[in-house]
Amino acid sequence: MQPQSLNIASIGKGFGADDVLKGIDLSIRPGEFLSLVGMSGCGKSTLLRIIAGLETADRGTVSIGSRDVTDVDPSDRNLAMVFQSYALYPHMTVRDNIATPLRMRRLSVWSRLPLIGRMIANAEMLREIDASVKEAADVLQIGHLLDRRPAQLSGGQRQRVALARALVRSPSAFLMDEPLSNLDAKLRAHMRGELTNLHSRLGATFIYVTHDQIEAMTMSDRIALMSEGRIEQLGTPDELYRRPSTLTVARFIGTPSINLLPVELDASGEIVLFGQKLGITARNAWPGPATLGIRAEDVFPAADGIEASLVRTETQGADRFVTFNLTCDPSISIVMRQRVGDDLGADADGNVRLAFSKEGVHLFGSDEKRRDITVLEQVPA
């Protein structure tokens, strides 16, 4: 099956007085891995269910390739949905679980029955189904588990069975709703790699819903970050990290969370942090309060920096994350990322002065939208 594009145009949906999707436009390219990401309740599952046909939109259209499927039954859209709960049949073996979509599609009602069905069904058809099941099981490396039942499998193995059951149908696209969220952290990290491999091996279109930005950042070609029923930003993981278009995106993407500092823009547009001019001007901005975003890797100790005091240090492998409180406003914390062994620059009482890479800063106006900046002077080496 050729990978298909999906086009979502002006999709709106409300539940009672609750406007859950407020006009979503999104084009997903053939073979793309696109993640829908956002806080709980932002509408990502509802959008996925509308694409699958499990929910009806109040307005707007869904197209697969050039075919408008807005009013087409879910079973006729040829999309495979993989759920968080796996939705496996507990009384069936892995083999029968995987074979079910093919039996439903290809065999008559009587021929689908477990024992008698095998006697009356077309033998050639059964062989084809068995071969497809084996192929899908091999891709997901669960060939040795075909005779077990779901209760005899680990969480990761169940997830692979659910994926094999989706795969066997050769769908136009795979729709996945938080498929890894029932797994423990280590297995989740492992399955992220497996899903990425599966995607590149199949070349299929994947739409993946998650509230976990790390999943979205590590697996996706592009991310649609949703907030309150709208797409806040659509772009590659790198674009969302390096050029967040709003404060919401900046806050959501990145671990640890971006540092946020209140600043003022003076009459000439220069950024002023606690009375100190930073040598950076804002373009297309008006005087008044604004917010400066600084990633932990752009913070470093410097003699002419802003005063802060050490709160704690967390080491993660070769890196450490050091949290400080600002002296002028201890309610504001800053996290700095360093290599273990780099100089912290703190005195015996844990006091330090912190500066940041000016090219790395992100400025957001009082409307929370990104503003371009011009750096007036070079950062001292």
Ligand SMILES: Nc1ncnc2c1ncn2[C@@H]1O[C@H](COP(=O)(O)OP(=O)(O)OP(=O)(O)O)[C@@H](O)[C@H]1O
């Ligand atoms: N069938 C329904 N009836 C009423 N309200 C609903 C229904 N389905 C979803 N909602 C509401 O719509 C909003 C969006 O829900 P949705 O499940 O799409 O969010 P989500 O972003 O996927 O969240 P989560 O990450 O928690 O799954 C929520 O406020 C939810 O309570």
